[in-house]
Amino acid sequence: MTLHLYGFWRSLATFRVRIALNLKGLDYREQMIDLFGGDQHEASFRAINPMGAVPALVEPGHPPLTQSMAILEYLEEVYPDPPLLPASARARAHVRALAMITVADTHPLMVPRVRGYLADVLSLDEPTRNAWLEHWSRSAFLALEQQLAGVPGPFCAGSSPTIADICLVAQMVGARLTGFDMSAFPACNRIVDHCLQLDAFARAHPLRQRGAPAPK
Ligand SMILES: N[C@@H](CCC(=O)N[C@@H](CS)C(=O)NCC(=O)O)C(=O)O
CATH class of the missing domain: 1.20.1050.10 (Glutathione S-transferase Yfyf (Class Pi); Chain A, domain 2)
Incomplete structure (x- = not known):
């Protein structure tokens, strides 16, 4: 399964999600939303994230996940290996x-x-x-x-x-x-x-x- 990541090269919040996806060995493709060109304000992107911000992560057949911290926690729960949180x-x-x-x-x-x-x-x-x-x-x-x-x-x-x-x-x-x-x-x-x-x-x-x- 290939995950679809909406991001931007300079986005630090997307950078966080890319690192976690890589650490967990997940397959993903990133679609760049040009934040410098204002693409985050387009209606088509607001339908994905009403905040008009990247990242958003889509698993085929499911609604988008937004907010990098929520995405990291989701990845940790669903793909626990290797763990990105300590045991205690x-x-x-x-x-x-x-x-x-x-x-x-x-x-x-x-x-x-x-x-x-x-x-x-x-x-x-x-x-x-x-x-x-x-x-x-x-x-x-x-x-x-x-x-x-x-x-x-x-x-x-x-x-x-x-x-x-x-x-x-x-x-x-x-x-x-x-x-x-x-x-x-x-x-x-x-x-x-x-x-x-x-x-x-x-x-x-x-x-x-x-x-x-x-x-x-
Ligand atoms: N708290 C959000 C922040 C998302 C966010 O603001 N992302 C920036 C890029 S790092 C963005 O897309 N900004 C668009 C804008 O400010 O117009 C998260 O961690 O995902």
Whole structure:
């Protein structure tokens, strides 16, 4: 069975889902919704996700699944091997909490519709908008670094990747692509660089997707 993923090369939320699909060895095909060209606002796509956002994941014969975290949890329940959550309830809560720092508290402040509102409705100039992005990015990585600095590794929560690593990698790669200086977060960088050596993470990288700019 081939899953149908609606995504976009630069979408960090889709990046999360691609990593999970790869880790679980699932077959999928990605249809790019051009977020820079406004394709997410088309009625045909709103019928798939009324939020006008990617990712959306479709299993043949079923309605679309939306919201990357809900999709990751769904994949974990239906395709439990390899697990992306630890065994104990307390460890699972910790992994989800690490993930939510980026998924719930940070990434939503940076998506195209928010950037568009800052520019078009609030008339903020580009340096001010970039300061917004950098502020929220730094505040997330400060909190993550504090919690990850002492972990034995090589992943956020032990010796295999979890949802926390998936979300950390997506946010860090996004920050690097934006050009932010991430050197103040060595533990985060160490985990991310370790993950990116794995094929499942590397193949999901935004710059390896259709439509991404060619490497300079
Ligand atoms: N919380 C959602 C966020 C989805 C989201 O906002 N995706 C972005 C791309 S990363 C998007 O499609 N944005 C369209 C827009 O803002 O117009 C999730 O995790 O799936």
